[in-house]
Amino acid sequence: MNIFVVGGGPSGLLAAAKLSEAGFKVTVIEEHAKVGFPEHCTGIVRENFVSLVGYSDLKSIILAKYTGGYISLELGDEIHHVDTGSIKAVMIDRPLYERLLSDYASCAGAQIMLGKPAKIVRAGDSYVVKLEDQVFKPDLIIGARGPRANPNLKVITGLQAYVLSPKSLEQGSLYVAFSHFFADFFGWMAPYGDGTLVKVGVASANKNLRRSLIKLGQTFLGANYKVKAYFGGLVVVGARELVPNIGGSNYVPIGDEAGLVKPLTGGGLDLGVLGVKILVEDVCQGGLGLEKYRMWLRKSRFRLFEAQILRSILFNPSGINKILLARLLKTQGLGNSLKQADFDDHVGAALKLIPLYLRSSVEGFL
Numbered sequence: 001m002n003i004f005v006v007g008g009g010p011s012g013l014l015a016a017a018k019l020s021e022a023g024f025k026v027t028v029i030e031e032h033a034k035v036g037f038p039e040h041c042t043g044i045v046r047e048n049f050v051s052l053v054g055y056s057d058l059k060s061i062i063l064a065k066y067t068g069g070y071i072s073l074e075l076g077d078e079i080h081h082v083d084t085g086s087i088k089a090v091m092i093d094r095p096l097y098e099r100l101l102s103d104y105a106s107c108a109g110a111q112i113m114l115g116k117p118a119k120i121v122r123a124g125d126s127y128v129v130k131l132e133d134q135v136f137k138p139d140l141i142i143g144a145r146g147p148r149a150n151p152n153l154k155v156i157t158g159l160q161a162y163v164l165s166p167k168s169l170e171q172g173s174l175y176v177a178f179s180h181f182f183a184d185f186f187g188w189m190a191p192y193g194d195g196t197l198v199k200v201g202v203a204s205a206n207k208n209l210r211r212s213l214i215k216l217g218q219t220f221l222g223a224n225y226k227v228k229a230y231f232g233g234l235v236v237v238g239a240r241e242l243v244p245n246i247g248g249s250n251y252v253p254i255g256d257e258a259g260l261v262k263p264l265t266g267g268g269l270d271l272g273v274l275g276v277k278i279l280v281e282d283v284c285q286g287g288l289g290l291e292k293y294r295m296w297l298r299k300s301r302f303r304l305f306e307a308q309i310l311r312s313i314l315f316n317p318s319g320i321n322k323i324l325l326a327r328l329l330k331t332q333g334l335g336n337s338l339k340q341a342d343f344d345d346h347v348g349a350a351l352k353l354i355p356l357y358l359r360s361s362v363e364g365f366l
Contacts, residue, residue: 001025001283004129004138006118008035010094011255011272012144013101014053018280020108027138028105029131033115035102036095040233042160042190042199043094044174045269046344047087052273058100064091064192068338069174071329073322075181075219080329084339089174091190091199094269120145120251127251140283143253147234150245150257156185158203158235158266159213162228165221168195175220178322181206184315185235185266187216198225203235203266236261236268238308244301246294254279258297263308264346271300271344307346331356 001024005012008030016028032038047065050058068083106112119130120143129136147153168191169175175189184205191198198221202212209232217225239259247253254260254275261268275297282293314325328334337356341349 001140002138003027003140003142003283004029004136005142005144006120006129007144007146007149007255007257008032008098008102008112008114009144009146009255010098010101010269011260011276012142013098013105014273015142015144015254015276015279016110016112017101017105017108018054018276019283020105020110022280022284024283026105026110028110028112029116029118029129030112030114031117035112035114036098038233039095039231041094041158041267041269042188042201043092043097043269044089044190044265044267045092046342047090049090049092049270049273052270054277055100055104058097061092061094061097061100062090063093064190065172066090066174066190067172068335069176070170072175072177072179072219073326073329075177075179075215078326080326082329082335082338083173084335086339088338091192092269120149126249137250139250141251142279143247143251143257144255145257147236147256147261150253150259152240152245153236153256153259153261154238154240155234155236156203156205157209157232158185158201159209159230159232160199160201161213161217161230163198163200163217163221164226164228165191165196165198166224167221169198169220171195177216177219178315179215181212181215185237186315187212189216189220201232235266236263237266237311238263239301239305242302242305244297246297252279252290252293252297259301259304260297261304262344262346263304263311264314275300303345303347310347310350328353328356 003026005016005028008028016026020026065087066089071080127141177187182204185203187202189200244259255272260271260275278296279293282290337352341352
């Protein structure tokens with residue numbers, strides 16, 4: 001079977017590596033000239049991400065581990081501390097992760113073509129790949145081109161920066177801030193190393209992201225922090241329709257292109273890995289129709305749609321919503337409830353918090 005993967009990001013490269021290892025002929029076409037760049041995200045993933053990917057020597061990509069963090073519901077107001085007592089998330093070096101996946105894929109026999117923009121185009125009842133003046137019709141086309149390739153997705157812009165802090169932030173803690181400066185999303189800070197190295201990010205419907213990022217940095221770090229470099233990209237916050245793009249005929253999307261991104265955080269690395277594992281299993285079982293993968297994609301999209309509804313409630317800028325959230329953050333047992341929850345399943349985590357949420361609300365109004 002001849003397989004083309006259009007897009008050399010984390011999902012595309014992982015699919016190429018796994019399929020090549022299974023004995024398939026795989027070609028990866030990536031528009032950028034260098035694997036891993038431009039960098040798009042902070043790289044916060046679930047604590048068992050490395051074991052989920054399935055390569056034992058990936059431990060080198062882990063930069064930090066987090067058990068909880070600090071939450072501000074408005075910059076300058078009270079900051080709430082939440083700690084679960086166990087590792088719930090880790091930060092990975094995403095560029096290094098992608099380079100290692102590229103090495104795995106190449107070593108397994110995949111052909112990787114860099115600096116080659118390609119298009120997936122419908123041709124009759126199937127799809128073809130157009131690359132410059134060439135047209136290819138492989139047995140299977142995997143679309144891994146990111147959110148720009150899926151017009152059904154709702155996106156906002158994110159801006160991030162590598163920052164050198166004048167003071168060491170608490171290791172093991174993420175810093176999250178909600179504010180009118182970050183309309184429709186939030187700001188975050190993720191320390192690593194000795195705590196003076198920090199990835200700072202904001203995503204918002206507001207246009208002046210750099211001003212918002214500077215305000216966030218000043219709130220937590222003071223005025224003397226140094227920005228070493230900026231990076232960023234689109235943040236997926238939902239979909240316009242419940243029915244996902246599941247492809248057709250000889251084409252299927254994975255990762256961001258498939259909408260496998262969590263609306264509450266914009267993170268999709270974990271879901272991308274899960275999708276690749278099911279896709280590869282389906283291909284190896286000989287089903288070119290990929291019905292198992294397409295069915296999983298439908299179910300995942302429905303779950304993400306539930307999270308999208310939850311997002312519209314939690315990110316509602318109304319004052320009453322912030323009052324209830326403040327009471328929840330002060331409620332005893334919050335850390336223990338979050339310890340039992342799966343941070344990668346936002347709907348499931350929310351269901352565990354509902355009793356605490358209701359109790360804090362009732363107690364607050366009595």
